[in-house]
Amino acid sequence: MKKHIKNLKYIVLVMLISLTSCLDDSLPNIGDLPDFTNPTxxxxxxxxxxxxxxxxxxxxxxxxxxxxxxxxxxxxxxxxxxxxxxxxxxxxxxxxxxxxxxxxxxxxxxxxxxxxxxxxxxxxxxxxxxxxxxxxxxxxxxxxxxxxxxxxxxxxxxxxxxxxxxxxxxxxxxxxxxxxxxxxxxxxxxxxxxxxxxxxxxxxxxxxxxxxxxxxNQAVPTIPVPEIGEASFEDGSLFDGSGDGRDSWRSPSSSRWGSVFQINTDSNGRGEGNDLPHGVQAAKFPADGTRTGYQEIALTPGATYVLTYFTTFDGLNTFGDLTVSIVSTNANSLDEARLAANTIASRTDNNVGRVDNVFKKHALTFEAGTNESAIILITNTGVESRIDAFEIIVKQ
Structure with a gap:
């Protein structure tokens, strides 16, 4: 019995040595298989x-x-x-x-x-x-x-x-x-x-x-970003350093479009306790809805734009809203601007669920279509509303 066990140990030892030899690249004619794989x-x-x-x-x-x-x-x-x-x-x-x-x-x-x-x-x-x-x-x-x-x-x-x-x-x-x-x-x-x-x-x-x-592809011109005058309603922000924050927003006729909005000022700017998104001034629309903002901007036909801005409401017990519309220049009055045929895009935000006097950011995406220009029109109802910090980008 002991003899058979010794023979078995010898056989196992020989097998281990043989396996080890196959892995030794230094031995002649023994080693890894040739690599027949082409590069990928x-x-x-x-x-x-x-x-x-x-x-x-x-x-x-x-x-x-x-x-x-x-x-x-x-x-x-x-x-x-x-x-x-x-x-x-x-x-x-x-x-x-x-x-x-x-x-x-x-x-x-x-x-x-x-x-x-x-x-x-x-x-x-x-x-x-x-x-x-x-x-x-x-x-x-x-x-x-x-x-x-x-x-x-x-x-x-x-x-x-x-x-x-x-x-x-x-x-x-x-x-x-x-x-x-x-x-x-x-x-x-x-x-x-x-x-x-x-x-x-x-x-x-x-x-x-x-x-x-x-x-x-053929190189094409970069679509220019439209310029919004006095976008944050700040004094002196026109190209020549003038302006009261709303000169760019006056309509061609107050009798047809309504009087321009008022200005709300906080001399502390964005300091402690102030919630203005930018600068020290914002546009203010009284609760009676008689004030408007009107500005015509240049567009590139076929382009898509994203217009962003911030709104807030003063008073939450009475329902109130504020609307920003992109209107065709075919409109010749506030009534015509409200017609579906003249409305390119529109967004209305209200004070339901809002926090009093806290600004919230919104976005309005619209397509220029065949229009080379359009009107940004701001209106409100119900409660005093404020708007600030317009920005516009070309959507790629």
Missing amino acids: PFYNVEDVSTSEFDCNDVEISANYDFNFQAGSNLAVNGTQYQWSVSPSEGVTFINKDLPILEQGIRGELATVVALEDAIAKLEFKLPCEPNPAKVDVLEAQIAGLKVDLQAANDNLSETTLQNVANLEAQIAALPAASLQNRELIFSFPKPDVYTVSLTVTDDLGKSETTEKLITV
């Missing part, structure tokens, strides 16, 4: 195009740039990358590090860049501004900013200038982008549909290819 390539692409249009929506420039980044499955080490594009005529390539270094320079010159951007925005408005008074104000603002810009340039430290020089030297030394780079930027010459393929070759010489259709 893929790539990510990001549209980083830029364009510039004048105030008449005429294209000044357009750069159709797309950032491509290659990859492969984790089980295979992709060591070589080869891109191709069709049609290839006019396609150029940009080193992926160039935008990063350029952004670094902007960061070093943050104050200078901010002033340059502010000047560019004002200069952009000048050619299409029909109001001579606004042109004078814009030109004065530009002149003042140019003085500030010169001072900012003069005050740049030696350290900042050296950092900028170092970044510029790195840009000058960047190697040209290659179709063998793992990541690079394709600069397409024009809108079109391009076939971009990627071949990945691993360290065993095995390769595989993937391709996608990349659609480059």
Whole structure:
């Protein structure tokens, strides 16, 4: 019996040694099985195009740039990358590090860049501004900013200038982008549909290819955000520093549209105990509903907008509401503005469940349709109501 047990132990020991040998890559002709798996390539692409249009929506420039980044499955080490594009005529390539270094320079010159951007925005408005008074104000603002810009340039430290020089030297030394780079930027010459393929070759010489259709769309002008005059009803907030907080909200005729609203002022601003969403003034509508707010704004046909604002009510024992409507300019009176045919969008909020004198934010989404302009109309009933801090954005 003892002999059989010894023989069994010997057999188990031999089996363990054999199994261990199979895992030892140093033994000749013994080891892992050859890897017959081809790489699985893929790539990510990001549209980083830029364009510039004048105030008449005429294209000044357009750069159709797309950032491509290659990859492969984790089980295979992709060591070589080869891109191709069709049609290839006019396609150029940009080193992926160039935008990063350029952004670094902007960061070093943050104050200078901010002033340059502010000047560019004002200069952009000048050619299409029909109001001579606004042109004078814009030109004065530009002149003042140019003085500030010169001072900012003069005050740049030696350290900042050296950092900028170092970044510029790195840009000058960047190697040209290659179709063998793992990541690079394709600069397409024009809108079109391009076939971009990627071949990945691993360290065993095995390769595989993937391709996608990349659609480059025509650059279009950015939809401008409408300007709301005295949006927070503050004194001196018009373009020339004037205004009593409601000058932009006066209707063409008080007999047809009602008298303009009153102003509620809190000299403490947003200090302790004050609930104004912005500044120190809000529009106040008495309980009798005889006051209105009327302002015409420019729209871009086909665009969708989101208008936001804050309301509050003084008194909760009596029902009261406040309505903000977007009205067609075809309306010629308050009665016509209430017709469904002239109402583009409308929102009514009331004091049910509200907290006395606490502002609440609302949003009104509307489509411009074919309208190039529309009226923001504010009305109320029942109790004293207040409204503040209008903002409008283009819904993307």
